[in-house]
Amino acid sequence: MKSPGSACDTDDGDPFQWDTREDCEVRQILDRIADKWSLLVIALLDQRCLRFTELRRRIDGVSQRMLAVTLRHLERDGLVKRTVHPVVPPRVDYELTPLGRSLHATIQALVDWTETHQGEIAAARSNYDERLTEPAALT
């Protein structure tokens, strides 16, 4: 029943299935940190508390809208604490919660991995790309 001579045995009898859709828990947090600006915001706020405009200045290229949306998401997930000071002009401080700091520490492992292996990845990409552009060495 099994195809021999292969490194992979294909007994697809065992029906091990994964939580394939959005109900997978890790998706929730992955969608959060993977969007364009969240990770940057978390990294900055882990250094110190910042105001809205300070964040805008430090994150080059972020639009006012997207910074607001990003902060709202992070606040909703309990990763960022928003503090409104009732003064004029208004002043709002953003800081990481303990949960946010904990997440940032965990993400740091991924950042470190990327720095360590970025050379391998770049090499793999070059290899893959040139293999497509010059299909010369066939023999």
Next chain:
Amino acid sequence: MKSPGSACDTDDGDPFQWDTREDCEVRQILDRIADKWSLLVIALLDQRCLRFTELRRRIDGVSQRMLAVTLRHLERDGLVKRTVHPVVPPRVDYELTPLGRSLHATIQALVDWTETHQGEIAAARSNYDERLTEPAALT
């Protein structure tokens, strides 16, 4: 020059800037694992080598197109090895490279974090949401 009475000192004099755009290295791999199917493919292939159709069956809801695109990306980044067996009907095996296994191990930390803290996240969301729907307790 500084606004006193705040927990946050706002000396925005220090110009610590981040790599805000796509040239940030971690973005490369974050964009890879954060798309809809890559993480699932990596997780499955870390258990064992699989064929195209086997992956399709195990990943409920993935389209033929997106599975192909996902695998091509992972292959290009050197995370997945593609092996074509010259037989009819064609047979193609996919397996993680050592680099891919290494990445999956690193991601696992994030998965574990999510499982540990999903309760806190859910609680924060409920809290945030109900605070919007019932703005009653103001006093």
Next chain:
DNA sequence: CAGTATCCTATCGGATACTG
């Protein structure tokens, strides 16, 4: 200052049809 509202576009990903 710290947002919200509106509009618009680019990319992601699904459905379907076709092929070596």
Next chain:
DNA sequence: CAGTATCCGATAGGATACTG
């Protein structure tokens, strides 16, 4: 079996204008 090609809708995100 293992894809590719084409079309098409949904959504992320940018630009701009307005507000408490």
